[in-house]
Amino acid sequence: MTFLYAAYAATWAIHIAYLITLVRRYSRLKLAVDELNKRKR
C-alpha cells in the first residue's frame, strides 16, 4: 500500500507544483499590467 499511496501522492504533488508555477506567473503578469496602467495615467 505504501507504493500505491506514494504514487498517488506524487501525481498530485507534480500537478499542484505546476499549478503553483501558473499562479505565480499570473501574479507576476498582473504586476506588469498594473505598472503599465500606472504609466498610462
Add this chain to the structure above:
Amino acid sequence: MKKAFPILGLLTAALLSFALYEALVVAPREQTMGDVQRIFYYHVPSAWTAFLLFAINFLASVQYLVRPRPQADKIANWIVIALGALTSIGAYVVRPLPQNMYPSSVVTTGVAIVGLYFLIKKYFSEQETDILALTTAEVGVVFCTVVLVTGPLWARPVWGIWWTWDVRLTSTLVLWLIYVSYLMLRRFSTSGQTPVLAAALAVFGALDVPLVYFSIWFFRTQHPQPVIGGGGSIDPRMLHVLLINWLAFLCFAFLVCWSRYRLEQLQREVEETQALEALLEPRSTVR
C-alpha cells in the same frame, strides 16, 4: 467563457474525487499484484493524456509551419486526409494489426487526428497555433513526468527494480527529454525564429510518440502488454474505473491548458505593449 471556468473547475474536482474513490475502493483487487496494481489507474490515463497533448502539439506545430505558405498548406491538408484514409483502409487490410488492435480503434484514432487537424485550422490563427503548441507541450510534459514517476513506483514492488533500460521505458524518457528541450528552447532562445525552430523540433519530437506506443510490439520488452483496444483482456469493472479516471484527467488537462493558453496570450499582449512604450519613450524625452 469566464463564468464557465469555475463551474467546469468544480465539476472536474468532483469527477477527480469520484475517480479516486473508484480507483481505491470500487475497482477489484488484482490477484497477483495486489493493491499496488491500482497505480495503473493513474499511470495509464496520464500516459494517454500526455500522448494526446503531444499529438495536438504536433498538429499545431505543422499548422504554424505551413500556414504562411498557401501551397505548403494545401499539400499538408491533402497529406493529412490521405494519411487518415490510408490508416482507415489499412486497419481492415493489414493482418495482424500491431498488438492485435481492433480495426475500429485504429480507424477512430485516424479520424480523430484528421478531425483535430482541421479543427485547429478552423479555430486558431497562425499566432494562436503557436500558443496552442507551447501550451500542450508544457502540460504534456507535466503528465509525462507523472508517468515516469508512477511507473518506477509500480515497478519496485512488482519487478523488484525501480528502472530498467527497456525500450518502452527508455523511449518514454527520450520523449520527455525531447519536450523538455523544446520548452527550454522556447524559454531561453532570444532569436526571432524561435517559434519556427520550436515547431520544427516538435514535428520531429512527435515521431517518438508512435515509437513509445508500438515499442511493446516491435521489441521484446518487460513492460506489460496493452489491455484495451484489442491487445489483451481486462476485467470490465477495472476498465470502467480506468476510463472514468481518463475522463477526469482529460477534463483536468483541458482546464490547465485553458489557463496556460490564456496566460500566454496575456503575456504576449503585455510584452507587445511594453515594446511599443519602449519605442515611444525616447521621443517623449527629446520633446
